[in-house]
Amino acid sequence: MKTITIIDTFGFFFRSYFALPPLRNSEGFPTGLLTGFVNLVDTLHRDHATDYLVFALDSKGPTFRNEIYPEYKANREAPPEDLTKQLPVAIRWIEQMGFANLSKEGFEADDVITTVTKFAREQDLKVRIVSHDKDLYQLIDDARVVMYDSIKRKEVDEAACIEKFGVRPEDFVDFQAIVGDSSDNVPGVKGIGVKGAAKLINMFHTLENIYANIEKAGTPRIQKLLLEGKESAFLSRELVRMRDDVYTDLDLSQFIFEDKNYLSCLADEFEKYEMKRALQKAKNGENGEGGDKAVKPVTQPKKPTLAFEAVTLDTREKLESVIGTFDKETMVAFDTETTGLDTKKAGMVGFSFCTSADKAYYVPVGHNYLGVEDQVSETDAVAAIKKLMQCKVIGQNLKFDLSLLYNRYGLDEVVPYADTMIMAWLSDPGSKVGLDALAQKFFKYEMKPFKEMVKKGEDFSAVAIPEATFYAAEDAWMTYLLYGVVKKKMELGSLTHLLKEAQNVEYPFINVLIRMEQLGIKVDQNRLHMLQKQLSEALAALTEEIYALAGTEFNIRSTQQLGVVLFQQLGLKGGKKTKTGYSTNEAVLQSLKGEHPIIAKILAYREYQKMLSTYVEPLLKLAKKDEKSRIYTSFLQTGTATGRLSSKDPNLQNIPVRSELGREVRSAFVAKEGYRLVSIDYSQIELRLLAHFSRDAALLEAFRTGVDIHMATAVKLFGEEEAKAKRNFAKSVNFGLLYGMGPKKLSGELGISQAEAKEIITNYFASFPTVKSFLEGIQERVKADGYVETILGRRRLFDYENANGMQKAAFMRESVNTVFQGSAADLIKLSMNQIDSMIQDEKLDAFMLLQIHDELIFEIKKEKVEEISRRFVHIMENVYELNVPLECSVSIGESWGELK
Structure with missing residues (x-):
């Protein structure tokens, strides 16, 4: 069976752009997308992987889908500038x-692809x-129509569709009608996710069947969501269904892919854009040599090596001659x-900077x-x-560099x-996000190790x-190179919103942390000495x-000795x-x-020993080094x-908060x-975030009316008398479920049987069905x-x-x-930024010293403590609008x- 390859042109170019490093010629023109395109054409030629080749493009301007639904694709961000520069080429x-x-006016590339697929199938082409x-995915039909991943170089068939989405390709349109698509602004049925939609579609297959049997379509909640979203579902189906009548x-005979070097006509272009490997591919076979001999250097390329020129600027004149042309738009690593x-x-030994990929x-x-x-x-x-x-x-890690410049040089x-x-x-x-790890990950580049530079005992x-x-x-x-490639990766992964989050939240937060690290917190050495003596005597x-x-x-x-005893x-x-003992x-x-009786004594011994060696003695040692008896921690962003x-x-x-010894250390x-x-x-x-995200009516009501949430849960689970x-x-259940606690863990925590724990969890979900x-x-x-996302859209993969x-x-x-702990981290970070701005702008006699997860510790002037505390509370309670206070x-x- 002959094969026709249809390329989703813009989709492929986007993927190619993001998959390759930020390549440029000497004039700074980006060439990564063009390189990926050349590689594809060359691969198709050498592998003889297709008999026909077609490129499908989106038309300019609105399509019939915009007429149906004006908001279609309204949320799409503009593509990166480097990408748009290469597209016309x-x-x-x-x-x-x-x-x-x-391409055809009023239609998308997907419609063109669907139409070509219809004609190809009629002519018995794969x-x-x-x-x-x-x-x-709605077009997949095993052995006849497959998707192709050009990066992983593998075909995506019906089995892959079922594994990823839980539905067969022939049901995919109705499945998408329920799920929707946030990237294209296709609404779907709100409240029903991938798993719920797949369950419905596998049972009923079409929207018509679902609504004809609505009383059998899942739980009462699902039925309610379906009824509320009926119009949206049918609208969404019209938006996601591909047209085959473009x-x-x-x-198709005009699309034959011949056994020839298609790149040879572009040799001058490759010269112009300084694409040396593309030029080599273009010249292969020009002199009538056999194809295999001509492409051997390409099929077995040498590992690409990155290189740059390192220049010493050891006089003021040399330094000024380089930076004299820089302005506020110059990007400097x-x-x-x-x-x-x-x-x-620490003192500064020197500094480095970079504004280009080669020097x-x-x-x-x-x-x-x-x-x-x-x-x-x-x-x-x-x-x-x-x-x-x-x-x-x-x-x-600019927190280090900026902290040095602020502390030692007053910048x-x-x-x-x-x-x-x-x-x-x-x-x-x-x-891993260290420089060495990132250089290896993105460029397979080995950075020069610090230990090779600095001898032991020296700096x-x-x-x-x-x-x-x-x-x-x-x-x-390397930092300059990484900026380009990591930014591309984020854009490819639909993470451009996190580039904005970094600018608005994370980068200002660097200065907040520097200030907290500079301030430290005071320690009473006498109390630590007393605690040291007390613990030593107890031990x-x-x-x-x-x-x-x-x-x-x-x-x-x-x-080992304890195990024997x-x-x-x-x-x-x-x-x-075990191999090493008990x-x-x-x-x-x-x-x-x-x-x-020995067990209780050993447990007490371990607790006392840990407090002494992990906290009391190290804290005392650090306090003695500072003239103000302050201890300075480092915060890892x-x-x-x-x-x-x-x-x-x-x-x-990590100082224990619940133990008596932990409280003594904190004192x-x-x-x-x-x-x-x-x-x-x-x-x-985190429970408030659960209510916010789940919109469970019982949880929302409890928090909005200010009742004891744990008591409210107890009433739901055990009734008024036992609550x-x-x-x-x-x-334990309220918090445990946020951390994935199952019956085994709950039974251990509460000292009950697993059967009882399982029943409690079952009753909990029955009481809070939306949760x-x-x-x-x-x-x-x-x-x-x-992946999952936090409230600010941070993703964990x-x-x-x-x-x-x-x-x-x-x-x-x-x-x-991650959803709850990460969202809580987002909120307190927003609060810290706002509070820090208030302190600096108004020059308040107050200092933010520590963050202990959901808690902030301040040092505030005695006379102003209540007034300033109230203002800080107001910021924290209003930093983000949730569905509950x-x-x-x-x-x-x-x-x-x-x-x-």
Whole structure:
């Protein structure tokens, strides 16, 4: 059977543009899309993969769908400028090579493709459609019509359609009519997701059958949604159904794909755009040589290598000659080299910058070794950096560089144009976002390791300037390249809204975090000394008690020795022996509570030892280093997949909040003289988000009327009489379901049987029916789309298709968790930005010190504490409009331990 290949022209060009690095010629004209196009034509020629070839284009102006529904595709953003520059060139090349380029006014490329497919099938041709548009899944017919993924180079058939969407291709139009398509602004039936739509379609197949049997169409809620969305469903079907009558007649013989080098006619064009490999492909076979010999260098290409020129600017004159032409529209990748990682103390050794893909510069400032070469003075360097900061500055982890410049050199605050680490994190928050990892991921490029540059015990100032130039310039150069390729990736993944979120939220947030890191929080050294003594004495006493109960002395911290004592000498049951000995982890010890008095003592010993070694002693050591007894943590903006901030060196977010010892440690954190510490905490934020997203009537009512949500849940689950006694059960269920808690986990938490736990969960979903369908909808989206989104549209990706059973179960839990925890993180980040702006604009005598997930800790002047706290609460409660009110709790005290 002969094959006809139909290319969704714009769809392919978009995909090609985003799939390749940001290639350009010497004049800066982008060539990535053109390179992808040349590769496709060359592949078809060499593989003899088709007998006929057609390009299908969208027509200019509105189509018949806009007449049916004026809002159709109204939300589409304009394509990137680099892409639109290349499109006319590529379309001209299609015509120069003699390929058919079909379009018709009033129709879309999909309609052209559908019409060509109809004629091809009538002539018994196999149809291969090069497109990623899911609308075209309705055409799939195994062995006769397939989709083709030009990037993965594989065909998409009926089995792939069923696996991805749960429906057969012949039912796809009616399926889409229910699901809708947000990218094309096709409304569908609101409230019914992929899984629910697939279930309906597999049962009834058509909209007509669904509405003829509406009383059998799912739950009462689904029936209600279908009835409310009936008009929308039928309208949506008209929008998504492809037309096959664009042409009344079509002679496919004019589309024959010959066994010749179609690229040869474009040699001059490839010269013009400096596309050397394309030029090589165009010249293959020109001299009558055999095809195989001619294309061998192309079929086995050498691994492409990236290269750039690293230039040292070691005088003020050289530096000014380069940056003198820069203006506010110049895009500059910027990086600093320093004597250390503490930006309150480190000095600048030099800085690098890059404005093009082939050259980067290093400015040495503070190198210090015998015979050191010329350098730029610190004064001139700072003046140059101030000028660079007026450009469109991009960087990788700019929080570090800006913190250094603010702390040590007094530069005015700037909001960066872009940060590639944040961009990479937004595009895939579960991946590594360090510069080395990103260079490897996107360019297969190995960055020069820091450890090869700096000897042990030395810092960067000891590195020779010639070697330092390449290392430092490489960072700026790679950052410049990464900006282009990560931006493309985000645009390809329909993440342009996150580029805006980065500009509006994440980049300003960098300065908020820098300020918090500079401020630190005061510690009472006397309290820590007292706690250190108390814990040391308690550990000594516990040690003697454990020895007495064991009947022998041993190393309590050794898990191997402890295992022998518990399971061999004392003969406790349930010990599982591993290759390294018996397991004595927390879960094992908790399961043995009550079996022997020694267990409680060991658990207490471990708690005291952890508090002493993890918190008290390290905090005391840090406090002694600072003249104000303040401790400075570092906040990681890209440290979690959900979007929550994390804290390190030291981690102040993990001090146990429920234990008495944890509260004692927190009591050592105090306000400076004349001030008070204030905690403002979002109340039940994730449950409020559940009510907001699910729109469950019972939850909405509970939050709108201000009743105790856990009591309201208890009443629903257990009735009025038992509600008070079982409020904690209801609380565990309320929060547990947000984290994917099943019957096994709930039974362990509540100390009940799994059967009882399962019944409680069943009753919960019966009481809050919309919650269940919403949570299931989140999980459906992971299976169908491979991601979930937070309230600000941040995405977390899940490779569900390639996961094993255990990973899939984890993805189901993590996806639900991400929606709520990630959305809560969004809201508190918005609040922090607004509060920080208020503090700076009004020069308030108040300071934001810490963020502990849903809680903010402030240091506020004693006389102003209540007034300013009220204003901060107002911001937090009104930062984003939900379907339920946001509420905060406020606590004021002299120490952190007194709060809440």
